[in-house]
Amino acid sequence: MPKIKLSQRTIEIVKEICLSFENNEGELINVLHEAQHKLGYLPAEVQELIAHELNMSIAKVYGVVTFYSFFNMLPQGEFPISVCMGTACYVRGAEQILHEIKRQLNIEVGQSTPDGKFSLNCLRCVGACGLAPVVMVGEKVYGRVAPQQIRKIIAEYQEGCVRPEKHEM
Amino acid sequence: MADYKMHLLVCGGTGCNASDSEQIRDNLLTEVEKHDLNDEVQVVMTGCFGFCEKGPIVKILPDNTFYVQVKPEDASTIVEEHLIKGRKVERLLYKDPENNEPISDSKHMEFYKKQVRIALRNCGFINPENIDEYIARDGYAALAKCLGERTPQQVIDEIKLSGQRGRGGGGFPTGLKWEITSKSVADQKYVVCNADEGDPGAFMDRSILEGDPHSVIEAMAICGYCTGSTKGLVYIRAEYPLAIQRLKTAIKQAREYGLLGDEIFGTPFSFDITLRYGAGAFVCGEETALIHSMEGLRGEPTFKPPFPSESGYLGKPTTVNNVETLASIPVIINKGAAFFNSIGTAKSKGTKVFALAGKINNVGLIEVPMGTTLREVIFDIGGGIKGGKKFKAVQTGGPSGGCLTNSFLDTPIDYDNLISAGSMMGSGGMIVMDEDDCMVSIAKFYLEFTLDESCGKCTPCRIGNKRLFEILDKITKGLGTEEDLSRLRSLCKVIKDTSLCGLGQTSPNPILSTLDNFYDEYLAHVKEHKCPAGQCKSLVKYTINHDKCTGCTLCFRNCPVGAIAGEKRAPHTIDNSICIKCGVCYDKCKFDAISVS
Known part of the structure; x- marks a missing residue:
């Protein structure tokens, strides 16, 4: 993966987060939560910085980041799509839903569309089993989804975010 | 809570929340204010009522009226009809599935009748933020x-x-x-x-x-x-x-x-x-x-x-x-x-909360005394199987549990009975499956989960589950052999005996219980290369019977991948190289012209 250079602002944010947990190694997971919340994802460079601040090895930080499914090392799309793969959704056809989204967006689970608009992930149980199968786009929950509806749901976001062409300053 | 004459309780559980219950609360608040009822009526967002299938739910106290599947735009009707004119809004009442009679008090609904709420005593009654x-x-x-x-x-x-x-x-x-x-x-x-x-x-x-x-x-x-x-x-x-x-x-x-x-x-x-x-x-x-x-x-x-x-x-x-x-x-x-102590069975006391989900009419959160039978839970409280299909199995205990069949329906639920039946209590997930579910696929689904979630520390769990998954995958693709079935069994035993923690020690349970209870289904996959439930994609093929097809184009219009072709009023055909086997055409066809083989 190509190296990215963290901006001064990002470095400050990460350092502040670490400091707010007193640079305590035992608070690593809380630090990572906070960093991901603020930065969106946790690239290798951020992990290196956190390791340095908490005075622990990069391997340990990486070990924790990759262990937990909640942490992302890749940037998420503008509209992250999550398909619930809990058992209740599975028996009500979540697999077909996932297949259809993959087909429509032409990406695999864990990837983003080239324009950065959508990313696709699976999650384990939203807790809305009464609405199975469930798809989440950002924070919005779509319940009782049928494969035929996918095109419409995606279009909602695609059309909703057609913005006037941007000009580079 | 003493000052108000009436309380409107709006379910703020996850399911209802996803169906706009916050908007319902806001609309109710606006309506209450509009009619100058602020001093007499309180609108409260509560925790889960449990009856998720019928959500969003609004309950009115003191008369205990239980409105189901409420929409944000129903707020004005509820306030004008119920609160002001004192008439219940009949179209929002729950209808008894037996005789279609409206039931207004939740106490009289089958879903609630057999429940005893201890852990859930306050859920749906109080404002959790107060x-x-x-x-x-x-x-x-x-x-x-x-x-x-x-x-x-x-x-x-x-x-x-x-x-x-x-x-x-x-x-x-x-x-x-x-x-x-x-x-x-x-x-x-x-x-x-x-x-x-x-x-x-x-x-x-x-x-x-x-x-x-x-x-x-x-x-x-x-x-x-x-x-x-x-x-x-x-x-x-x-x-x-x-x-x-x-x-x-x-x-x-x-x-x-x-x-x-x-x-x-x-x-x-x-x-x-x-x-x-x-x-x-x-x-x-x-x-x-x-x-x-x-x-x-x-x-x-x-x-x-x-x-x-x-x-x-x-x-x-x-x-x-x-x-x-x-x-x-x-x-x-x-x-x-x-x-x-007075509630429950000899060795399991009190009540247990279950999350009832899957192919069942009343999906929701329930709490029953230990010793209640699976039949009571699934057919009385749960209202039976969706769409009038046949009950096939109920899975308890999640990825560590097993699938129980018809013959276990009258088993009283407690820790020990479920274990001797080949499953376990687990945390309380209960997923009901019908005749359309392939048990080999279900076992594979759970294994995929375990595989994902195995921490990788001990070898039996890390590598053993991977091998189990590969064998199951092979079977669902129609490439399995009878030897694979005995290999599954012996590997399961090794993983159970040698894994470090509960995750590995129980991960083979979904396979073992389905092997025990649905061996015929495994055999059909390996011997005849058929999936009796029609779920394993590699093994099924949808075809249109040209004698029955009227060319109504319903399947053509609903196919999400454009695999169906044909002129209006002429028999259609399915291109199996494009078909994703989602089954939509099969569900939609009104003439029974599509068959699964």
Whole structure:
């Protein structure tokens, strides 16, 4: 993966987060939560910085980041799509839903569309089993989804975010 | 709650929330204000009512009217008709599936009739963000009783006498667990609430935390008093933002009321609670893994003994209890061990919360006495199988449990019966399956989950489950042989016997139970290369019967991938190289012209 250079602002944010947990190694997971919340994802460079601040090895930080499914090392799309793969959704056809989204967006689970608009992930149980199968786009929950509806749901976001062409300053 | 004449309770559980229940509340508030009823009517967002299938739910007190599937635009009708004119809005009432008669009081619905609510006693009754409402329903009375009138040992004895066992799945006696920690000598001890509900399809703990967070806080303080701990930690999934927010609010209110903090009720006992966030790892439900995760490490389990009760968080004695276990504690103290003990079976006392989901009419959260049969749960409370299909199996215990068939329907549910039936209680997920579900695929689904969630520390779980998955994958693709079935069995046994923690020791259960109960289905896959349920994609083919097809184009219009071609009023055909086997055409066809083979 190509190296990215963290901006001064990002470095400050990460350092502040670490400091707010007193640079305590035992608070690593809380630090990572906070960093991901603020930065969106946790690239290798951020992990290196956190390791340095908490005075622990990069391997340990990486070990924790990759262990937990909640942490992302890749940037998420503008509209992250999550398909619930809990058992209740599975028996009500979540697999077909996932297949259809993959087909429509032409990406695999864990990837983003080239324009950065959508990313696709699976999650384990939203807790809305009464609405199975469930798809989440950002924070919005779509319940009782049928494969035929996918095109419409995606279009909602695609059309909703057609913005006037941007000009580079 | 005394000042208002009427209360409108709006369900704020996850399911109803996803169906715009916040908008319903806001609209009701606007309507109430519009008609100048602010002083008489209170609109409250509560926790989960349990009847998720019919959500969003609005309940009106004092007349107990239970409105189902309410839409935000129904708010004005409810206020104008029910509140002002005193007429019930009939179209929003629940209809009895038997005779289609409207039922307005939830007490008379089959879904609620057989339920006994202990852990869920306040869910759907109180505003979880208002401590006064919890206190009005005997909240913190149990803590006051313990601190004021009883020694820690007396409280432990009461819990032991109640016969309560851990609701997280293991079923370890709660009182005994507390006693071990209380007898351990250390300068600091901890109380941990395990709210890392990772079992897919289970949402009991989440609903309790969202609907009644104070019951958990109160119980943790009682546990702290009994075990001699001053610090409590709640390990909660970061994926549960609403539960986290409500818990934070509740902790803050409890501190303001002096129910957490130093010298509670003027006694020397001090106790406070902080939150720790999980980050999505199923194995962290295992207590040693959970403790490592709280310490900021990878959530890998370690060998027991030493048990956390002796050496846990930061090496100190730690009591780890599940959310549901804790939520019942105040009731045991308030109503006495004998009350709790009188409910249930010989070895499993009290009630159990289940998240009922899958192919069932009444999806929802239920609480029943131990010893209720699966039949009562599925057919009486659950209202039977969706779409009039045939019941095939019920899966309990999540990825660690098994699939039970018809022959187990009359088994009373308790820890020991479920284990001897080849499944387990688990945390309380109950997924119902019908004739369209392929049991080999279900076993594969669970294995895929285990594979994803195995922490990788011990070899049997890391590599063994991968091999199991590969064999199942082969079978569902029609490439399996009969030898594969015996290989599955022997590998399952090795993994069960040699894995380090509960995850690996139970991961083969979904395979073993389906092999035992649905061997014919496995045989059909390996011998005839057929999937009897028509679910394994590689083994099914949809075809249109040209004699029956009228060319109505319904299938053509509904096919999401454009695999169907044909002219209007002429027989259509399916291109199997494009078909994703979603079955939409089959469901849509009105002429029975599409067949699955």
